[in-house]
Amino acid sequence: MKRYDHVQMGVDYYPEHWDESMWEPDIKLMKETGVKVVRVAEFAWSRLEPTEGNYQFEWLDRALNLFHQYDLQVVMGTPTATPPRWLTTKFPDVLPVFANGETFHPGVRGHRCYNSTSLREYGSRIILRLAERYSEHPAVIGWQTDNEFGMLDCHCDACNTAFRAWVQAKYGTLDEVNAEWGTVVWSGEYSDWNELTVPLGGSPHQNPSFLLDFQRFQWDSVVAFQTAQINILRMICPEHFITHNFHSYPQRLDMYAVGADLDVAAFDYYPNTSPTKQDTTPYSGALSLDVTRGIKRQNFWIMEQLSGSPGCWMPMWRTPYPGLIRAYAWQAIARGADTVVHFRWRSAISGAEQFWHGLIDHSNVPGRRLAEFTQLCHEVNRLSDKLQGTMLKNEVAILHSHEEKAALDIQPQAEGFDYYENIKQIHRAVTKLGIGCDVIDLRQPLDGYKVVIAPNLYLLDEEIVRNLEDFALAGGTLLITNRSGVKNINNIAVMQPLPGQLSYCTGVEVLEYDPIGVETHVIVDAEGNPYECTQWCDILRPVVAQPIAWYGDDFYRGTPAVTVNSFGKGQVYYFGTHAEEKYWSVLLENLAKEKGLLRFEGLPNGVQASVRTGDQGSFLFLLNLSRESVIVPLPREYSSLLDNKIRSGELQLEPYGVEVLEI
Amino acid sequence: MKRYDHVQMGVDYYPEHWDESMWEPDIKLMKETGVKVVRVAEFAWSRLEPTEGNYQFEWLDRALNLFHQYDLQVVMGTPTATPPRWLTTKFPDVLPVFANGETFHPGVRGHRCYNSTSLREYGSRIILRLAERYSEHPAVIGWQTDNEFGMLDCHCDACNTAFRAWVQAKYGTLDEVNAEWGTVVWSGEYSDWNELTVPLGGSPHQNPSFLLDFQRFQWDSVVAFQTAQINILRMICPEHFITHNFHSYPQRLDMYAVGADLDVAAFDYYPNTSPTKQDTTPYSGALSLDVTRGIKRQNFWIMEQLSGSPGCWMPMWRTPYPGLIRAYAWQAIARGADTVVHFRWRSAISGAEQFWHGLIDHSNVPGRRLAEFTQLCHEVNRLSDKLQGTMLKNEVAILHSHEEKAALDIQPQAEGFDYYENIKQIHRAVTKLGIGCDVIDLRQPLDGYKVVIAPNLYLLDEEIVRNLEDFALAGGTLLITNRSGVKNINNIAVMQPLPGQLSYCTGVEVLEYDPIGVETHVIVDAEGNPYECTQWCDILRPVVAQPIAWYGDDFYRGTPAVTVNSFGKGQVYYFGTHAEEKYWSVLLENLAKEKGLLRFEGLPNGVQASVRTGDQGSFLFLLNLSRESVIVPLPREYSSLLDNKIRSGELQLEPYGVEVLEI
Amino acid sequence: MKRYDHVQMGVDYYPEHWDESMWEPDIKLMKETGVKVVRVAEFAWSRLEPTEGNYQFEWLDRALNLFHQYDLQVVMGTPTATPPRWLTTKFPDVLPVFANGETFHPGVRGHRCYNSTSLREYGSRIILRLAERYSEHPAVIGWQTDNEFGMLDCHCDACNTAFRAWVQAKYGTLDEVNAEWGTVVWSGEYSDWNELTVPLGGSPHQNPSFLLDFQRFQWDSVVAFQTAQINILRMICPEHFITHNFHSYPQRLDMYAVGADLDVAAFDYYPNTSPTKQDTTPYSGALSLDVTRGIKRQNFWIMEQLSGSPGCWMPMWRTPYPGLIRAYAWQAIARGADTVVHFRWRSAISGAEQFWHGLIDHSNVPGRRLAEFTQLCHEVNRLSDKLQGTMLKNEVAILHSHEEKAALDIQPQAEGFDYYENIKQIHRAVTKLGIGCDVIDLRQPLDGYKVVIAPNLYLLDEEIVRNLEDFALAGGTLLITNRSGVKNINNIAVMQPLPGQLSYCTGVEVLEYDPIGVETHVIVDAEGNPYECTQWCDILRPVVAQPIAWYGDDFYRGTPAVTVNSFGKGQVYYFGTHAEEKYWSVLLENLAKEKGLLRFEGLPNGVQASVRTGDQGSFLFLLNLSRESVIVPLPREYSSLLDNKIRSGELQLEPYGVEVLEI
Incomplete structure (x- = not known):
């Protein structure tokens, strides 16, 4: 298989958007700029098959030949994210349907039901043709499936039928469905399979077990949709790698299952350019990169990287400050990106994305941003060999789960309680301490980590519990927070004191809880330092654990808020409340000392x-x-890879300054 | 008929939600706790009739027998608030339709059109069966119709047809409809009955007379829906009383007509647990209780009382502070509740209401809340005999009307003007003064009251006017506020100076008015004290009345804002503006002295x-x-009923403290 | 043709709303009040044709005869804004359809699709009958077409078909459509005409070139709808003038094309009565009047003028302060209104507009507002002869364009960037300086102006550019702002440095830009004075222009922000940013001095x-x-027209005071 682990730069380019006379000047300039890779064709269906069965690949041949002539490598996209109008007109089942029965008509993109038979059929046809035509093309090295999978909650007939079959396959009988979903509440029991539908509109809410399974069904639909594409590509193009470009997190998507079938994951990275978000964007960006690296627990690609002010149906953002484009590209590499592809070479002059700016403006006059990108390409090319094959090896992990998020979204726990924001806060505390941190699926093996933080383990099954217990028993330090152990995996509340199945390892019992929401309360640590807390207060009875922080107010003043329990060779912390970032920082800094965690102080x-x-x-x-x-x-003292000079003492970093030092 | 006037405690219990092995331990614990009554089965249709005509009552027999065995009495609910899926699938006409034509699909509950023929038919069938089976059951004492009637504004074909018939019955001819609704404005005249429909979507507004009659039609639909159920129950179960559980006010519902057919009204009482609402919740709660007592002008039940943090599709509220559950139950009794049924015995482990917490948590470990409830039950049981048959006898009444509210909602008068909020403010002022106050339907006889406050009498007819005038003529003190006398009962503006038909008794004339909305203006009383006013300023010409407050600003500075008129043996006050609560307090305190009103100072x-x-x-x-x-x-000195000890001097009440003293 | 240039007062009156016995007293009082003109019948279709073909004109005959008897002149409205229920029931194609497929059902008014065949047919029929019946009536002098045209974005079948034909007529082939709209982006290419539809729901955005043409299609639909009416009226009533009443700006409407077929434009003027808006309402009102005068570049009518507190589905506004009604009527005349018709004689007692108050309240007791109106009528009648034929002759113009606005609405440029608000700011600066200013269509000839301000010329074609260049070449001073020259007229970005086609006359080049949105940045003028700027920052390279202000912060600190270029005999200013009003004031005041602009200082x-x-x-x-x-x-010294006395020195103007001086 062609390699996908080069540390290198790329651009997204749409030959079909430009007069053919511009192709060679563009590609020549890319080459001079230092670009190595180009992504093409992921939205070109209407140009590749202008009418049913009328395949037009010659223009793409010419483009690919030009790339090859200039020694650029190409990643092709499968075009299913933008079904052409002849397809949606002839087969309206391609279009998603909202819960209220309204159709998602074609407009910009993403107008595709993952379970549409027509889309599957016509999508497979064109992917097969593309694969056959380009499997041997010397420029082509890999494929991107579709574009930015997302959940649309389609409610069409095909989804309805598929959902019913999915439920039947999972549970077998309606009795089992009724039991596992607890439909007896409010007379929601199904007596016949045809009564079971996807969630339709009108009601302000639905059974949460049903809703969670509907989410799972949709996740599986995306995976099945992608599998059909991958099967073709693997068969026809065995030498080509396959990736998919995930976009902004959190997504209601099973990224781990989508990623399982890929050779490498990719991310579309658009950090916010506003100075007003300067305190949070770098950290939420770091989290996004760590999440992406965690999809396959290996290095990844950036398939779209910020190149100018984004804007579209929303007002344009600030233009990237000088250095910002370069610095965020280096951040991606620093956190495990190998290839970084910038979106896009030049801003589109037509269509809904005209103001999602590329490296070059509509004027086609190269400017400040292309100059910065050129510097970046040259730097990356210079360091490429040294960085190839390097990876992040972290001692701390945060556990993430699309299932927990989905379940917590279905039933909001308290005002201000947000699963992913809670992860953000913890990840930010870790990152500010200079500690590297992986963010991985809850169900992944935890070998090799010293500290694992697992917030809000709302849904649990035995597998998850055993994985966590085994980690702690073997000497790991495990941090668990409130709203853990609340439900079984089918979103049914457990009939035991919280944290339910985690009571054993945490050694605490939740006597009762108080959803304080956005109110600010106080906890006090053993030294008497006060910290703010919000969202939730578990009133804890330490069974065998030791309290390390106590509530400072309300009727549970003086009762334990945070505990730690010796468990096997390890320790298990339990956070009964959502403490402010500072508390996390102090606690994690102490842990870092105690456990000797690698850290840049x-x-x-x-x-x-x-x-x-x-x-x-x-x-x-x-x-x-x-x-x-x-x-x-x-x-x-360190040697800088950027200029091979020595750095020591006080290193000055200019705004958006970057340093790469050999350790 | 079985008695429903015991002062006692109950719980809501759902045997169908729990494994049958849990029933007896649960019921035994209820008994020990001091519970006397249980409500069951109001959402159990799918368990009672799992498929069409397949009635399954044996499980309920067993549950009822167990209740009887432990000497608990049972109120049964008719299950029509949650039509089962076999019914809605087979007969989609059961489902309400929104104005835009979309269907209210089953989800949680309330998916029922009151005019659906299928629902009426299948609802009657199961109610008949239930009534027949349990009319003689020794545990059963009464029935709750449906659950929490509410207005959905259904726009289905059945409603359309029924509405047309309703209008025809009311007005006879289209000429009369056109005249009474004033449809000539904007060419809205009907020339054929089939042109007349329920209000359909699209237009930002509609004819207000038409909209008001559509509301009335819906109110009548609820009543007719209930009447069909009551007819069956009265026939089969003559010994059983009938109630309905109203929920949070204000509702767009004719509670008085719904209540007229009941033996006793009930209310579902969930006071807000947040400390940030501590200054308003106790007073809006008091109002809700007074409104409920006013439905039939007699004592009532609480059918669902706060037992833990509510939460569902919304984030959970704060957990009840220690004492809160007990104190609010006592508040209900203090204001006329006889039986107080707590919702619910134990939190549901499945379904959309998992986090609407019961007295016992999912863990089934009895905790702080059950302990508090147990104390409460014992207290109530101890006082029960003494309190039985006691009622509130108040000298002040506030007049309330769902028709005034509906009309004022259809045409908002000024920014910040809210009919029910205005009632709240006045009721709060009265309550803080320690004066008992009834809240009754506008059309009720007023004998026995010394002071009657009638805010915003926007719509008037002769009956209302005569009722008020007679009250004042006979010596009563009547307080009337702005936006009174504006319309006839069909929502058509009257062609006479305001307050229209109330000009005679108030002795004032509104020269013009100024909708000041949320702006704060000033009135000044005879002593020169300034008070804030908002919403509305009538510029008054006292014809025979005496001014008692004057505007302090704007172009009508110095003109009268509040007047009082001697009328017969009584007095009629007119408030041209919405004065702040403090003004009401001062004025009402003076009135209390003047009229010798009973009051706890x-x-x-x-x-x-x-x-x-x-x-x-x-x-x-x-x-x-x-x-x-x-x-x-x-x-x-008083004797306390709680411990039979003497109280005098300074009585200390702890947070959520309760005292019951013998006068 | 009857004259429409008298300076006089009128009222809107609805004989069909009142008992016929009230007509003569009403009309007599109008006469006494000083009213000269009455508008009638624009919403009376259901009374004029109660059922299909059943025309009932006798009542209108009687009303018109009464008007004539009292020497009042009448403007008749064509009744198509309120299709009657028999029409919409029989021909539902009259009703507009939303993008999601839902119907705009009859409710209040405006329930009419401009492309509906049925509406066109039945509308033409009744207009023909009305025209024939009243062409010779001595009271009737003119017609108003429909009422307050507005854009509804109808998506019905008729619109779909008409839009397809419109596109075909404009572009000929689908290849041309695909090329001119740039549909290749995101596979949006059309391969068959039946794939092309109006914009349907679901997608969060659409192709902006397509959306702009859809707007143009709708503008043309309104014009065609009106043309059909005008053709009848011109043929049958050649002596009657024709107008249309535009309402609040900005509207998505081609007012210039609608106006082109009219004899005189009219405006419905409802200045906000709230004291909280006192600093902006008079200026936005002045702009509305100037915009209306610009529709035909001649004097105009007010067809509805504020007479009391408006209110309807929204809460009522404040009542007009004493003098406000009179002052705003004089403002209309001062800015080019000849006839001012107040809405309405008396408030409606029924229907959705009950609280849109007329001169007389529901009570029918004449009050303060009618007294003020009476004074106004007498003043106007006294000055009428002197003012007849007078017009505003301004030296400054602001260029306005519904196309620019539509395109900028389709793609918001930056947070806080609003085309019409930007015009408001500039117009306010000019007005506060005491300089008269026209607001005219971008494509109008500019002869006679000394200064022309053309904000945000986002879309350009050669005609616009040449018009502007010619003006400057001939000695005019032209002010151009950022976001100019961005697109061709089909909403496709130009591939040249900005300001694109205006680069030549402005003499600057935009190197790059920064959408700063609602952030506040700083510019500094040559004297070192700082001013705030927002929305947008072009980083300018003056090619031949001279900088006159520079950025004071961010990475482009010190680069030019505003420039001026000598161009032929004139000058062209370019504003790279949105400067605060004060900057405009200083710059315009200097320009006024330099160019010797007429001004009241x-x-x-x-x-x-x-x-x-x-x-x-x-x-x-x-x-x-x-x-x-x-x-x-x-x-x-001046002579006052109001009392023929001399005014000099310090003229005191009371609140809402008015002065008219002979120069």
């Missing part, structure tokens, strides 16, 4: 550190993702 | 007083519905 | 000045549109 605000390690050495990335110039105290 | 903030009186004596309830400890100055 | 806040000039002289209007008394310094 002394990071100033806005600077992020990470390390890629491989056979060729270890490389420390220091990134100033702020508009202020900062000083980073270096603990010793 | 000196109530600290957060404490409410009320008196139940009967053959066995008079009992004063003092309730601290706040989180602060307070001192209530007692004017003399 | 020294206006206090809240006072507006304008001049009407004709054969009979020039008349200066000074209007205090505030609630404060103010002093206006007069530069010399």
Whole structure:
């Protein structure tokens, strides 16, 4: 299979958008800029098959030949995210249907039901043709399936039928469905399969077990939709790798199942350019990259990287500040991206995305942003060999789960309680401490980690519990937070004291709980320091655990809020409340000392550190993702990969300054 | 008929939600807790008739027998609020239709069109069977019709046809309809009956006379829907009383007509648990209880009482503070509830209402809330005999009308003008003064009251006017506010100076008016004290009335804002503006002195007083519905019913403290 | 043709709303009040044709005869804005359809699809009958077409078919459509005409070129709808003038094309009565009047003028402050209104507009507002002869375009960027300086102006560019702002540096831009004075222009923000950013001096000045549109037209005071 682990730069290019006379000048300039890879054709269905069965590949042949002539490699997209109008007109079943029965008519893109027979059939046909035509093309190295899978909650007849079959396959009988979903509440029992439908409109709410399974059904639909494409590509193009470009998190999507069939995951990375978000964007961006790396627990691609101000149906964002484009591309590499493809070469002059700016403006006059990108390409090309094969090796992991998120979205727990925002807060605390952190699926093996943080384990099954217990028993430090153990995996409340199946390892019992929501309450640690807490207060009875923080107010003042339990060779913390970031920082810093966690100490605000390690050495990335110039105290001398000079003492990082040091 | 006037406690229990092995332990514990009554089966249709005509009553027999065995009495619900899926699938006409033509599909509950022939038919069938089976059951004492009637504004074909018939019955001819609704405006005249439909979607507004009659039609539909059920129950179960559980006010519902057919009204009482609402919740709660007592002008039941944090499709509320559950149950009794049924025994482990917490948590471990409830049950049981037959006898009444509310909702008068909020403000002022107050339908006889407050009498007919005039002529004190006399009962503006038909008794004329909305203006009383006013300013010409407050600003500065008129043996006040609560307090306090109104003076903030009186004596309830400890100055010695000890001087009430004193 | 240029007062009256016995007293009182004109019948279809073909004109005959008897002139409305129920029931194609397929059912008014065959047919029939019946009636002088045309974005079958034909007529082939709309982006290419539809629901956005043409199609639909009516009226009633009443701006409507077929334009003027909007309402009102005068570049009518508090489905507004009704009527005349018709004589007692108050309240007791109106009528009648034929002759124009607005609405540029609000700001600056200003269609000839301000010329074609260049070449001063020259007229981005086709005359090049949105940045002028700027920052390279202001912050600090270029005999300014009003004031004041612009200097806040000039002289209007008394310094002696006395020195204007001075 062609390699996909080069550390290199790319661009997204749409030959079909431009007069053919512009192709060669464009491609020549890409080459000069230092670009190695181009993604094409993922939205070109109407040009590749203008009418049913009328395949037109010659233009794409010419484009691919030009790329090859200039030694650029190409990733092709399968075009199913934008079914053409002849298809949707002839086969309206391609279009998704909302819960109220209204159709999602074609407009911009994404107008595709994953369970549509027509889309599956016509999609397979064109993918087969494309695969056959380009399996041997010397420029083509891989494929992107569809584009930015997302959940639409389609309610069409095909989905209805498929959902019914899915439920039947899972539960067998309606008696079992009624029992596992608890439909008896409010007379929702099914007596005949035809009574069971996807969730239709009108009612302000639905049975939460049913809703969660509907989500699972949809996740499976996406996977099945992709599998059909992958089967063709694997058969016809065995030398080509396959990826998919995920976009902004959190998504209601089983990224792990989608990723399982891919060779490599990809992410579309558009950090917010606004100075008003400067304190949060770099950290939520770091989380997105860590989440992407966790999809397959390996390095990944950026398939679309910020190149200018985004804008579309929404007002345009601020233009990227000088250095921002380069710094965020380096952040992606620092956190495990190998190839970084910028979106897009030049801004579109027509269509709904005209103001989602590329590296070059509509004027086609190369400007500041292309110059910055050119510098970036040259730097990356220079470091490429050294970085190839390097990976992040972290000692801390945060556990993430689309199932937990889906279940917590279905039934909001307390005002201000947000599963993914809670993960963000913890990840930000870890990142600011200069500690590397993986973000992985809840069900992944945990070997090799010293500390695992598992927030809001709302739904549990035995497998999850055993995985966590085994980790702690073997000496790991496990941090668990409130709203854990509340439900079984079918979204039914357990009939035992909380944290339910985690009571054993945490050694605590929740006597009762208080959903304080956006109110600010207080906890106090053993030293008497007060910290704010919000969202939730479990009133804890430590069974065998030790309290380490106590509530400072309300009727449960003085009762334990946070506990720690010795469990096997390890320890299990339980957070009965949502403590402010500062509390996490103090606790995690102590843990880092105690456990001897690898850490880059002394990071100033806005600077992020990470390390890629491989056979060729270890490389420390220091990134100033702020508009202020900062000083980073270096603990010793390093050699900079950027200019091969020595850095030591106080390292000055300009706004959006980047440093790569050999450890 | 079985009695429904015991002062006692109950719980809502759903045997069908739990494994049958849990029934007896549950019921045994209820018994020990002090519970006397259980409500069952109001959502059990799918379990009672799992498929068409397949009635399954054996499980309910067993449950009822168990209740009887433990000497608990049972109120049964008719199950029509949750039509089962076999019914809605087979007869989609059961489902309501929105104005835009979309269907209200089954989801949680309330998916029932009151005019659906199928629902009426299948509903009658199962009610008949239930009635026949349980009319003689020794545990069963009464019935609840449906559950929490509410207005859905259904627009289905059945409603369309029924509405047309309703209009025809009311007006006879289309000429009369056109005349009475004033449809000539904007060419809305009907020339054929088939042109007349329920209000369909699209237009931002509709003819207000038409909309008001559509509301009336829907109110009548609810009544007719209930009447069909009541006819069956009265025939088969003559010994059983019938109630219905109204929920949060204001509702667009003719509670008075629904209540007319009942033996006793019931209310579902969920006071807000948030400390941020602590200043308003106790008073809006008091109003809700007074409104419920006013439905039939007699004592009532609470059919669902707060037992834990509510939560569902919305985030969970705060858990009830220690004492809150008990205090609010006592508040209900203090204001006329006889039986108080707590919702629910144990939180559901499945379904959409999992987090609407019961007295016992999912864990089934009895905790703080059940302990508090147990104390409450024992107290109530101890006082039960003394309180039986006692009622509130108030000298002040506030007049309420669903018709006024509906009309004022159809045409908002000014920003911030809200009919029910205005009632709340006045009721709060009265309650804080320690004066008992009834809240009754506008059309009720007013004998026995000394002071009647009638806000915003927007729609008027002769009957209403005569009722009010007669009250004042006979010596009563009547308080009328702005936006009175604006319309005839068909929502057509009257062609005479405001307050229209009330000009005679008020002795004022509104020269013009200024909808000031949320702006704050000023009125000044005879002593020169300024008060804020909002919403509305009538510029008054006192014809024979005396001004008692004047505007302090704007172009009508110095003109009268509030007047009083001697009328017969009584007095009629007219409020041209919406004065702040403080103005009402001062004015009402003066009135209380002048008229010698019964009053408990000196109530600290957060404490409410009320008196139940009967053959066995008079009992004063003092309730601290706040989180602060307070001192209530007692004017003399009393004996406490709670511990039979003497109270005098400064009575300390702990947070959520309760006192019941013998007068 | 009957004259429509009398300076006179009128009222809107609905004989069909009132008992016939009230007509003569009403009309007699109108006469006494000083009214000269009445508008009738624009919503009377159901009374004129109660059932299909059953025409009932006798009642209208009697009303018109009464008007004639009292020497009042009548403007008749064509009744198509309120199709009667028999029509919409029989021909549902009359009703508009939303993008999601839902119908706009009859409710209040405006339930009419402009492309409905049935509406066109039945509308033409009744208009023909009305025209024939009243062409010779001595009272009737003219017609109003329909009422308040507005865009509904209808998506019915008729619109779909008509749109397809419209596109075909414009572009000929689908290849051309695909090319001109750039549909290749996201596979949106059409391969068959039946794939092309109006924009249907579901997608969050659409192709912007397609959306813009859909807007144009709808504008043309309105024009065609009106043309069909005008053709009948011109043929049958050649002596009657024709107008249409536009309402609040901005509208998505081609007012210029609608106006082209009219003899005179009309406006419905409802200035906001709230004191909280006192600083903006007088200026946005002035702009509305100037926009209306610009529709045909001639004097106009007010067909509905504020007479009391408006209210309807929204809460009522404040009642007009004493003097407000009169002052705003004078403002209309001061800015080019000849006839001012007040809406409405008396408030409706039924229907959805009951609280849109007329001059007389429901009570029918004449009050303060009618008294003020009576004074106004007498003043106007007294000045009528002098003012007849006078017009505003301004030296400054602001260019306005519904196309620019539509395109900028389709793709919002930056948060806070609003095309019409930007015009408002500039117009307010000009007005506060005491400079008269026309607001005209972008494509109008510019002869006679000294200064032309053309904000946000986003879409351009050669005609527009040449018009602007010619103006400047000939010596005019042209002010152009950012987001100009971005697109061709089909909403496709141009592939040249901005401001695109305006680069030549402005002499600048936009190197890049920064959509700063609602952030506040700083520019500094040559004197070092700082001013705030928002929305947008073009980073400019002056090619031949001179910079006159520079950015004061961000990474482009010190680069030019505003430039001026000598161009032929004139000058062209370019504003790269949206400067605050103060900057505009300073710059325009300097320009006024430099160019010797006519100006009334020294206006206090809240006072507006304008001049009407004709054969009979020039008349200066000074209007205090505030609630404060103010002093206006007069530069010399004037004779007042109101009382024929001399004014000089410090002129005191009471709240809402009016002065008309002979120059």
